[in-house]
Amino acid sequence: MKFEFFVECQTATRSYYDRYWQILEEAQLADELGWDSFGTSEQHFTPELFTTSAPEVFYPAVAMRTKRLRLRHGIRLLPYRVNHPLKIAEQMAMLDIVSNGRAELGTGRGNTFRMLSAFEVSPEDSRSQWEEALSMIPKMWTQDEFSWESKNFHIPPTHVVPKPIQKPHPAMWAAATNPDMYEIVGRKGIGLMTFKFGTPEQAEKDIAIYKKAVKKAEPVGDFVNDKAAWFLMCFCGETTEYARQLAKEPIMAFLNEAVRIYEELGGTGAKTYQYMSEVTKYKSMVNFDYLNDSDIIVVGDPETCRKKFQKYKDAGADELILRIDGMPHEKIM
Template sequence: MDFILMSEGDTPVGLTHEHRYRELIEEVLLAEQVGFDAFGSSEQHVAIGTATVSAPEVLYPYLMALTSRIRFIHLVTLLPTRMNHALRVAERIATEDILSNGRIELGTGRGNTTLALRAFEVDPTENKSQWREGIELIRRAFLDDPFSFVGEHYKVPPRSLVPKPLQTPCPPISVAAGSPSSVETAAKMGIGAIMGGFYLGYDLVENMLKLYDETLAAATHDYPITPRKMVLVSGGMHCAETTALAREQARPLFEMSKLSTDAFGRLAKLSQDYAYMGAVNDVDFSDEEYLFERSQGFLVGDPEHCIEHVQRYADMGVESLVLRVDSLPHDQLMRSIELFGKYVIPRFKHPRNVVRPADDVLAGIRAARPAHEEALRRFQSENKPAEAVR
């Protein structure tokens, strides 16, 4: 399983965006040091609270120059035509791929706030088809030379992409998939699906994972594919020395979650393509036990408690876990990243290298002694000197 640190640069009242961005840089550098596989941020425009990263394609190259191992994933690049022309996205991703020495990934979406969609004059009844054509155009630009495209939203004559990306066959592509139909679309297209984010429980996510597997197995693809089962923990991951402390510190995340999902109900009424988002209105954001333990929106606790939650995802077959680590004081975020990287990630990346308690090791040694003594007796019996045998 890959572990992806997600931050949106949530900036509290009284702090400057400049200061928060400097903190975010420190958090990414620590994430690389302690073993996270990738960092990602969403593309949010004119947001009120919860997110300030409107230009991740500018932020990432700065971070790429400061790092050497950690990958970068756009979570997500918005593909309505009024926000990002798909050909410009292909050019930017190829450039980032070169600058990072092959450490970039493209997550995509169509927007989930009325603030941004209305600011860019995006029609919510059309942006799904714009997203789909955008993905097709980007893949052709990456994989065909020359490429061309004719559709409802894009009409590109034969051209050759400049520059070309480094990764083969192309940088991995995925999509934010909040509904079963989006999961099916991702699998049919052979791209990754970023599932979760609606606080509706583990069963929904598990069913989506199964649907993705089944659809992918039944699909045929014209292009090389980049399938991947990804799950988003959108409310937040927070790891502390004790579960009680982690919960106490993480409670402010409930308000962030309510604010970030506030537009979902309005979007559900604007377009049938967003109807599934209305289900978040049934979530009780005052039910602490549900949110922390059953909503799938949070991963909060001491290292051992976090390990139990991650194991649940591992048992489902999740390949990448996207963990939002944001909206809390910088010192708490840094400690959370450090604890998760030192004590949780190794249990899934390098379990044989994790030091066990001495009592556990001794118990294993004692349990193995009878078999060893029996093997020793057989060896001695089979290798007696010839005189002793006579």
């Protein structure tokens, strides 16, 4: 099983300058220690908890400080008012070049009403825009001349350069948090990143849905990426008691905000976001002890963490995306 070091500039002080430079140091150490990949999301207008609004700027800085880490966007937003697919294709190709073939594209449509409304994206349209851009980008990478005609795009014959150095193109992934999307992602033949707070037992059910669908994939790209990566909040310390002491406040701050934005977006009435409103049923369970005892988060000493990771491996996860953020920088190191 592979492991990704995932971080989103969570800082209670809002000293983004300090935190960005700390993350670069953390990524460099992760590279030296043998982690498999580095990831961050594209998040807009959410102070303190996830301030990663320009990953196309940050990833090349990580590339220059690392040698072997895969650099997986987790995620780039594909609604076209946020990111035009031509720009995503160009940026990813350049990242692939400067990283010597280590770039991977994780995609999504957005999970905050604040972002969607600011960029004037209708929640009702976000999934269709994601799907269309997802179909376009691999063609931009592999075709000498690209063109597209649809309701949303009128792109004349265009030479999209440079091209990625990975052949046929960088691996593609998508973020998902509900069974409907697991099926869609699998059918499209791209990797699954499950940004969901669930137990190992839930992970086994969700991953099985994806694995069944990906066997019948009609890939949007030139190959099938059939890997499932599960997201976990994580912190490993010298002792379990000490790890819990450091991790409780930042993890709960993140999770409480996640519940709030899910409720907000689920409350818009948009059909494809209705599942988010169900988080209300579980609000009473969002406390640190329940989450940790249920293995929904992984906090503890090395042996405790290893045993919890094993449960997700047994559930079918090919990779774990470990969000280690908000704790003191020297402790993360």
